[in-house]
Amino acid sequence: MTAESRPSRPRRSVRSRLYDLWDALRDLTTASPARFAVGIFVLLIMIFTGLYSLPIASADGRVTPFADALFTAVSTICVTGLSTVNMYSHWSPIGHVFTYLGVNVGALGVLTLASILGLVISKRLGLRAKLIAAGDSNPLRAHGGPVNEGQTVRLGEVGQLLATVALSTLIIEACLTVLLYPALLAAGIDPLAALWEAPYYAAMSFTNTGFVPNADGLTPFADDYFLLTVLMAGVFLGSIGFPVIFTLARHKWHVRYWSLHTKLTLITTVVLFFAGAAAFLILEVNNPKTFGSMDAWDTTFQSFFLSAMTRSGGFSTVPMDDLHGSSLVVGSMLMFVGGGSASTAGGIKVTTLAVLALAVFSEAKGRQSVEAFGRRIPSDVQRVALSVVAWGATIVALSTITIAQITQAPIERVLFDVISAFATVGLSTGLTAELPDPAIYVMALTMFMGRVGTVTLAAAVAATSRSQLYSLPVERPIVG
Template sequence: MNAARVSRLTPTSWGGRLREAVNTFAGRSPSRFAILVFVTLILVFTLLFSLPIATVGRSSTPLADALFTAVSVICVTGLSTVNMATHWSGFGHVLVYVGVQIGAVGVLTMASILGLVISRRLGLRAKLMAASDSNPLRLHSGPVAEGQAVRLGEIGNLLLTIAMSMVVIEGVVAVLLFPRMLLAGIPVGESALDSLYYSAMAFTNTGFTPNAEGLAPFAEDFWFLGVLMIGVFLGAIGFPVIYAIAQNLRRENRGRRRRWSVHVRLTLLMMAILLVAGAVMYIILEYNNPKTFGRLGPGDTVFQSFFLSTMSRSGGFATIDISKLNGSSLLVTDMLMFIGGGSASTAGGIKVTTLAVLFLAAMAEARGVESMDAFRRRIPSDVLRLAVAIVLWGATTVAVSSIIILQLTKAPLDHVLFDVISAFATCGLSTGLTEKLPDVGVYVMAATMFLGRVGTVTLAAALAQSQRRQLFQRPEERPLVG
């Protein structure tokens, strides 16, 4: 009887054994499984981009360029070593379009969906993995930490929200862009395809353009640029925030409202503050620069400053030559790119909530209080430790990559630092340095993009046990700090 029961529980088919192996591996280390999925996707797309059919000239793309493009696409970065509009064929552009959609879903969420497909159901392990994408605190407090942005029971709805938000938002953005492209004299078929392409690149915060001129034909079109800004912003706030807003809208229709979590409030507040602060800085620093905003009127200067502030956070679109910005503006852009957007979003960077936690900790220290409070809620100390780790590892990645690129190219520090931070933060803006890199530099930048998108904390967790309990405490002693 027991033997018969065991035989029924043990998979006998090839597919059943594969599902069991995947579930076992994913359960032991969701982070390692997610990174494995991402690496596999990059390798597959590298092979596809290397095919002659992917290029206009029907010639094989060099390995360095194919790999860099694959990483840039899957990591939704937007940097390139080739002309994305003229180098790739129709098949190549389809690869880019599909790749950014896959990459936008996120590392752990994408792994969860693949696990769902293989397992034919959204089991507990898959739910824990999807929860981790919006809750990196699982490294310290377990997969379902108290106060996480998305509850475990809502993960299925979150995954549905991810798919629906991508379809709906990209569809609306495409519909709004389509008539403007027709008015610009672009044929109907090309306008339809380009509007879909632009909408995907906006929501995924990638920044590729389907035409060789880039945004030059629409550089003064407030409607076109404004729609792109909306698409980029919605992609950058994060899927948990979109989910919370959608839930509130549904509850308002029923006469009930749900209290927004601290994560949602901090994300929206910091996004607004950084958008306005960045725009103000660009107005002050670039209003008299004849190579950028100096030739524009006051109204145009304000609008273009807000556009650049939005794109500097991860959008990647540009209406000006970034290399022409003043050094002070490049430094401001470096800071905005490094911060990035919201957690579990299509944006990169250390994330706005990380900056908010560090600011709250500094304020608590200045006031002489022990706890960090936000919106009448106490933020535990392990959140601060995670925020410090994210900033430290991010800064280390940028520093190491910058030193290597500087040694390889002998280029100016401000240009090297800008492109490296853009790669780490998966932003896509460039001073033009990336296109001129030697193959070794291309591989370094590709690794920087991968570390920035996968997340240094997730990568560190993949190389160690997900959670380690310490059963003892050492004697306490305070070193001098500051």
């Protein structure tokens, strides 16, 4: 049969091809929610890397080197706050707008953002899309295992949760802006400049990012306790997590209706806040470079501010490199824990620490189960908590070893900045700005893995979940 006599295939219309692409995207949202969510974050990082590479994004009109553009994009989307360039002087007003938009997009959370995009693609919030969103408030759902619907947010409430995410972000940042604007005016900031700096500070505090819109950072406001208190409030609201905000908005102060997740998050957050402040107060009270030259009130307040910021906020009124080594260790421990689940904070999360602490306490008491507030915490939650800590510690250790080998910098500085990257805090001893390109890529990867979450990352990498229909004989190795 010749080419002339062969029947020609009917050409498909552009609309038909678009429909096929749309169906493929819809199938992707339901096939693997975790991998789709990670893919969304990767796509956003690529987009913002391109935006930061544009000449109009830099103050001098030149193309920003790829390593710096990529690192800034990762730090922005992952709401970290670390930077390899001077965030104030390097970027143009357009570049600062990119940063402002990026942190608000990243603050939605990797799984919550994927849920919203999945909703747009599928035109409705189906079961799979609800599983994606619910996974952000309950990491166990990322594993696809059995989940008690009494935990955190039920699937039927996910639509309300997404509305809470959007509304709380807008309302909280708006309220913070209203409070910050007169404080900036009182500090001598130009009224027009304050119109930009107030919402910028509000976004950076609620998203727990820590970027600043001026050359000197918070140093000019070190004695402005009202402004610093507003920033601490923004960091706290962002770090407790959207499921907690959802619970508080629904049940107000009726504590008996709060979920176990809400109770553990708030109690652990408050305990770490006061414990961290006490530690910094004791360790830095005689340090002339930090709190040694302050009176009792200033030292106490700055200790609480530093405790709040090392949890995830990223703002600082004193250089981290001036802290004693013991304080850097305390700060590293607080950063590693981080904030609440499904929040703008990073780290292993406070509920993970609470569950492990309860498990240790129950084991010491010889109890058969782990209990809190009249509820039993199942063993699968304990295993996930242990896995999160193990994966987090592994990522931090490997990144610290790699960057220390590349830079030959003091290990305490490397460890502090690596944990800050993993926990998406943004505090730095000054090491990050001095990193060579290979170390920049390692640090960027650390930020990404810390933000998407160790549980989500593990679920995304896992190809399939196989059910085992048999059990092996039991044998108990000696532990401890």
